[in-house]
Amino acid sequence: MTAVQQSSSSTMLAQEFLTFVLGDETYGLDIMTVKEIRGYESATKIANAPSYIKGVINLRGDIVPIIDLRIKFGIGEATYNEWTIVIMLNVKDRIVGIVVDSVSDVMNFDAEDIRPAPEFGVTFDSRYLHGLASMDEQMIIIVDIEELISSDELGLFDTAHA
Amino acid sequence: MDNLNQFNEVFFEEAQEHLETMETLLLAYDIDAPDIEDLNSVFRAAHSIKGGSGIFGFTAMTGLTHVMENMLDAARNQTLRLNSNLITVLLETVDVLKDVLDSYREENEIDWPMVEAAQATLEQAHANVMSTTKPDQETTEPQPNSAQEAQEAQDFGFFDDEPETNQVVSVSQEDDSFGFFDEETASVDTEEGFGFFEDVTETGVEDPSFGLFESETSPPVVDASEKSPQETVKSESAVVKKASKTGAETKTEATSIRVDTLKIDKLVNLVGELVITQSMLNLIGNDVQDSVMEKMQGALAELERNTREIQEAVMSVRMLPISFVFNRFPRLVRDLSVKLDKKIDLVIEGAATEIDKNLVEKISDPLTHLIRNSIDHGIEAPEQRLAKGKNETGTVILSAAQKGGEIVISISDDGAGLNRERILNKALENGISLPEPLTDEAIWQLIFAPGFSTAAEVTDVSGRGVGMDVVKRNIEALGGRVEIFSVPGMGATFQINLPLTLAIVDGMCVEASDQVFVIPLVNIVESIQPTKAQIKIIKNNPILWVREEYWPLVDIAQSLANDQAHSDLEKAIVVLVETAKSRFGLIVDGLVGQQQVVIKSLERHFRRVEGVAGATIMGDGSVALILDVESLTQFIQADIKGGMAHDSSAAIEF
Numbered sequence: 001m002t003a004v005q006q007s008s009s010s011t012m013l014a015q016e017f018l019t020f021v022l023g024d025e026t027y028g029l030d031i032m033t034v035k036e037i038r039g040y041e042s043a044t045k046i047a048n049a050p051s052y053i054k055g056v057i058n059l060r061g062d063i064v065p066i067i068d069l070r071i072k073f074g075i076g077e078a079t080y081n082e083w084t085i086v087i088m089l090n091v092k093d094r095i096v097g098i099v100v101d102s103v104s105d106v107m108n109f110d111a112e113d114i115r116p117a118p119e120f121g122v123t124f125d126s127r128y129l130h131g132l133a134s135m136d137e138q139m140i141i142i143v144d145i146e147e148l149i150s151s152d153e154l155g156l157f158d159t160a161h162a
Numbered sequence: 163m164d165n166l167n168q169f170n171e172v173f174f175e176e177a178q179e180h181l182e183t184m185e186t187l188l189l190a191y192d193i194d195a196p197d198i199e200d201l202n203s204v205f206r207a208a209h210s211i212k213g214g215s216g217i218f219g220f221t222a223m224t225g226l227t228h229v230m231e232n233m234l235d236a237a238r239n240q241t242l243r244l245n246s247n248l249i250t251v252l253l254e255t256v257d258v259l260k261d262v263l264d265s266y267r268e269e270n271e272i273d274w275p276m277v278e279a280a281q282a283t284l285e286q287a288h289a290n291v292m293s294t295t296k297p298d299q300e301t302t303e304p305q306p307n308s309a310q311e312a313q314e315a316q317d318f319g320f321f322d323d324e325p326e327t328n329q330v331v332s333v334s335q336e337d338d339s340f341g342f343f344d345e346e347t348a349s350v351d352t353e354e355g356f357g358f359f360e361d362v363t364e365t366g367v368e369d370p371s372f373g374l375f376e377s378e379t380s381p382p383v384v385d386a387s388e389k390s391p392q393e394t395v396k397s398e399s400a401v402v403k404k405a406s407k408t409g410a411e412t413k414t415e416a417t418s419i420r421v422d423t424l425k426i427d428k429l430v431n432l433v434g435e436l437v438i439t440q441s442m443l444n445l446i447g448n449d450v451q452d453s454v455m456e457k458m459q460g461a462l463a464e465l466e467r468n469t470r471e472i473q474e475a476v477m478s479v480r481m482l483p484i485s486f487v488f489n490r491f492p493r494l495v496r497d498l499s500v501k502l503d504k505k506i507d508l509v510i511e512g513a514a515t516e517i518d519k520n521l522v523e524k525i526s527d528p529l530t531h532l533i534r535n536s537i538d539h540g541i542e543a544p545e546q547r548l549a550k551g552k553n554e555t556g557t558v559i560l561s562a563a564q565k566g567g568e569i570v571i572s573i574s575d576d577g578a579g580l581n582r583e584r585i586l587n588k589a590l591e592n593g594i595s596l597p598e599p600l601t602d603e604a605i606w607q608l609i610f611a612p613g614f615s616t617a618a619e620v621t622d623v624s625g626r627g628v629g630m631d632v633v634k635r636n637i638e639a640l641g642g643r644v645e646i647f648s649v650p651g652m653g654a655t656f657q658i659n660l661p662l663t664l665a666i667v668d669g670m671c672v673e674a675s676d677q678v679f680v681i682p683l684v685n686i687v688e689s690i691q692p693t694k695a696q697i698k699i700i701k702n703n704p705i706l707w708v709r710e711e712y713w714p715l716v717d718i719a720q721s722l723a724n725d726q727a728h729s730d731l732e733k734a735i736v737v738l739v740e741t742a743k744s745r746f747g748l749i750v751d752g753l754v755g756q757q758q759v760v761i762k763s764l765e766r767h768f769r770r771v772e773g774v775a776g777a778t779i780m781g782d783g784s785v786a787l788i789l790d791v792e793s794l795t796q797f798i799q800a801d802i803k804g805g806m807a808h809d810s811s812a813a814i815e816f
Contacts, residue, residue: 043785044677044777044784044785044787045677045723045724046768046771046787047721047724047771047772047773047774047787048722048724048771048772049771056764056768056777056785058779058783058784058785061431061435061438061762061779062762062766062767063762063763063764063766063767063768063777063785064767064768065768094767094768095767096767155769156768156769157768157769
């Protein structure tokens with residue numbers, strides 16, 4: 001498990017990515033970070049938290065935060081219906097849920113399939129990107145989800161303060 | 163022989179206990195009025211370790227305990243007086259033994275030079291005392307051995323009744339068979355045979371520590387030697403059978419078992435889940451159809467009662483007497499007082515107070531630090547104390563008590579007390595902002611400020627790694643708080659208040675802005691629906707006149723749910739709460755009910771949230787936030803707080 005995660009951040013050998021849709025864009029993240037996928041349920045609101053933090057839910061006894069990347073990065077419209085999906089991620093020993101419009105597929109990419117992202121035209125800061133990959137004419141933005149979730153910008157973890 | 167591994171484990175555990183016994187008793191040893199019974203216990207502990215380590219081949223411990231045993235034996239036969247120097251040497255030997263034991267346990271390389279050095283020191287100390295104190299008696303070096311053997315014979319009755327004959331034999335035999343056997347036994351292959359022949363073993367077991375064997379019977383040795391040939395055949399089974407029984411001597415301890423803490427934690431978590439499931443069922447039970455309604459309700463009530471009992475039982479498994487922490491401090495105090503050349507008595511009170519196991523582990527470091535602090539900075543040197551007309555010996559009182567839902571641990575010394583001027587100067591020097599108003603209590607709290615250098619602290623004694631700010635942080639992380647009381651010249655008291663347990667809280671569930679919040683019951687004074695007459699307005703903010711007092715208000719919907727504040731207080735419910743420092747009211751939409759909730763950490767997967775102590779899972783599976791009343795005070799309108807602090811009644815106009 002850890003070995004795989006390490007390779008994801010450093011060497012990027014051939015690996016599987018879960019692709020999901022935010023607005024009109026397709027993103028991919030390392031499937032090894034995915035704990036489970038579930039439907040959206042309303043979360044308990046957290047006081048004085050930024051709007052992209054939807055709150056916390058009970059994941060079989062664990063209190064887990066849910067964030068909506070659509071709100072954070074202004075992609076598409078933050079609507080919640082029966083098809084809205086939450087991807088539960090295991091990041092740095094914590095569980096975090098991200099709200100997405102839909103989950104599409106699991107894809108294999110080799111390291112050379114992933115090209116560096118251009119400096120412009122991408123919603124995410126390049127720090128959080130591994131690069132771009134294409135599959136059947138479709139462009140997939142490969143996100144370094146670990147970096148993104150644990151970033152100070154999202155402020156999900158306390159580490160920045162401690 | 164795989165079986166041996168499991169016996170090794172037993173030996174390790176028991177040797178550990180024996181070492182702790184030795185340490186405790188040696189610390190309690192009164193040089194002027196020695197308690198022979200205590201000495202006997204220490205001797206027996208050393209002897210047990212020696213015997214056990216010999217059998218299992220842990221030779222590094224055998225040699226050391228052998229020398230120790232000699233010294234202790236001489237002491238209990240009063241041919242040698244233990245002075246504080248010898249006690250120190252013995253304690254150091256116990257430390258070495260602990261290290262060696264750990265090395266064996268972890269299968270590490272034994273530090274032989276250390277062992278040999280310790281043995282030499284011990285022998286040297288023994289020889290010194292013998293030569294200085296007993297030149298006139300006929301007792302000579304070898305004699306403690308024979309005296310010891312004779313003593314064993316009397317104590318444990320497994321030697322024949324002639325100490326005279328034994329003396330010769332056992333002294334010569336001492337080195338390899340530890341005097342457990344007399345001549346007949348020695349003819350059997352000792353190494354193989356020991357502990358595996360039923361009767362030989364039983365004679366050998368004057369030693370409670372092996373614990374593998376029953377020791378209540380001590381048949382005559384003759385019997386043993388006769389039986390041993392045929393016993394050899396079934397040696398294996400005999401050991402196994404006996405291992406399961408544990409020694410009679412240890413029977414009193416056999417009422418407890420050792421359990422991996424992870425298992426207990428898991429149990430506690432599962433019970434937490436069970437409580438949640440149970441309240442889910444309760445909710446469903448309310449909706450069932452009439453035909454089964456009554457039966458269902460009855461069964462649910464039963465389930466609820468059982469669940470609560472299981473919960474209480476499981477929680478009590480986690481409770482340990484605080485002596486688990488306190489017991490390590492006599493040694494600390496002794497070592498420090500020697501090092502600092504101060505005379506100090508440590509008084510321990512309430513060591514039986516029970517405390518959550520998780521707290522036990524975490525409170526140890528802060529307490530160690532505070533005790534060091536008291537001895538280092540609090541208690542004065544003996545000359546100073548005499549000059550001040552105090553008893554030369556300083557006293558540090560370490561006490562624990564349960565008060566309501568809290569454990570109160572206090573560390574009091576009768577030293578100099580905190581020095582107001584020096585703390586203030588130090589704070590100014592380090593650029594720490596001073597509190598307003600400058601009360602004593604506020605000044606004492608300054609020593610917990612980060613950056614309040616401990617190296618050159620109040621009494622200029624340096625050399626400690628951690629600062630007081632870490633102590634405070636650690637205690638607060640446990641949901642506790644520290645208070646300081648100090649009287650110049652009379653001493654200082656550090657008082658720590660800790661919650662009884664970290665896992666469950668009695669709470670009142672309230673509703674605000676369509677969300678449920680839990681208010682810890684300990685904080686609640688009363689819940690009221692305010693009448694028009696009780697509501698007063700100060701600077702556009704409502705406050706409440708109840709119980710002959712003005713209560714500032716915090717609107718939960720506004721502060722914690724990003725919602726509109728209540729416009730009509732008469733329709734809302736106000737929960738009056740109090741903390742150690744403040745009293746105020748919480749405005750909510752309504753009360754949902756009282757219930758025990760399992761505290762779940764928000765920080766585990768998220769982060770700390772102001773005003774919230776944690777979260778819990780409600781009966782319907784949703785998450786509710788548990789309020790941290792203490793930190794909710796920050797939501798009180800600042801101007802009201804100021805007004806309240808200065809004058810609680812006269813300033814009110816409307």
